[in-house]
Amino acid sequence: MNLDVLVFAAHPDDAELSMGGTIAKLTDNGLKVGVVDLSKGELGTRGSAEIRRQEAESAGQILKLAHRENLGLKDGSLKFNEEYLKKIISKIRKHQPKIIFAPYFNDRHPDHIGTSQLVKEAIFFSGLPKIATEDNDRIQSPFRPQKFFYYMQTYEFKPTFIIDISGYFETKMKAIFAYDTQFHNQDSLEPETFISSPNFLKFVEARAKYFGFKIGKDFGEAFFCEEEIEYDITSLIKH
Numbered sequence: 001m002n003l004d005v006l007v008f009a010a011h012p013d014d015a016e017l018s019m020g021g022t023i024a025k026l027t028d029n030g031l032k033v034g035v036v037d038l039s040k041g042e043l044g045t046r047g048s049a050e051i052r053r054q055e056a057e058s059a060g061q062i063l064k065l066a067h068r069e070n071l072g073l074k075d076g077s078l079k080f081n082e083e084y085l086k087k088i089i090s091k092i093r094k095h096q097p098k099i100i101f102a103p104y105f106n107d108r109h110p111d112h113i114g115t116s117q118l119v120k121e122a123i124f125f126s127g128l129p130k131i132a133t134e135d136n137d138r139i140q141s142p143f144r145p146q147k148f149f150y151y152m153q154t155y156e157f158k159p160t161f162i163i164d165i166s167g168y169f170e171t172k173m174k175a176i177f178a179y180d181t182q183f184h185n186q187d188s189l190e191p192e193t194f195i196s197s198p199n200f201l202k203f204v205e206a207r208a209k210y211f212g213f214k215i216g217k218d219f220g221e222a223f224f225c226e227e228e229i230e231y232d233i234t235s236l237i238k239h
Helices: 014-028 049-063 082-095 110-125 169-177 198-214 233-238
Strands: 005-009 033-039 067-073 099-103 147-151 161-164 220-224
Touching: 005 014, 005 082, 005 110, 014 033, 014 049, 014 099, 014 147, 014 161, 014 169, 014 220, 033 049, 033 082, 033 110, 049 067, 049 169, 067 082, 082 110, 099 110, 110 147, 161 198, 169 198, 198 220
Parallel strands: 005 033, 005 099, 033 067, 099 147
Antiparallel strands: 147 220, 161 220
């Protein structure tokens, strides 16, 4: 299936936390968005890989994803290697997205950093005819997306652009809450983690409000691009 947008994430729930509002906005406007989670999050303190799979499926339905899959790579070991690289190249060539999103290249979690590097290199090498990949026993053609953007996780950066998610913040939070085992639940008997503390979800909301304020909106999500981006000023005037 060809996609308009493909989001790569290290673990189930990363895409929802980082850009769930943007995904909801894109799908609500008729665009085909897919998410590829590199690992099952099996090292997570709370829940299990199978529960995370079910939660990811529910979150994907809330966000109206056209496609979601998990590559089943080893959680905690998402670092550059040729096997992982070719798996990601194959997904890029299969779905041929116009835009790809991946984690910012500096973050608290080493898997986020590794995923960022893997995706960046896969985007480049996906366009080289002499790198061979297959899908269902068919040789794939080289392909590169039009643009590559980074989304924000724990560590912040100065954004290249901010997307207004004011009408989609509630949907973002519903998708996050689909991961019932991962976030704050006063009845849970599992150990508290960095993301399960009550303050973490307050942080998610506060960040969205902060970046929304920066563009004169209620809620926003921040992104970074290493290349210059064209901006059509006439669209701003017409609004």
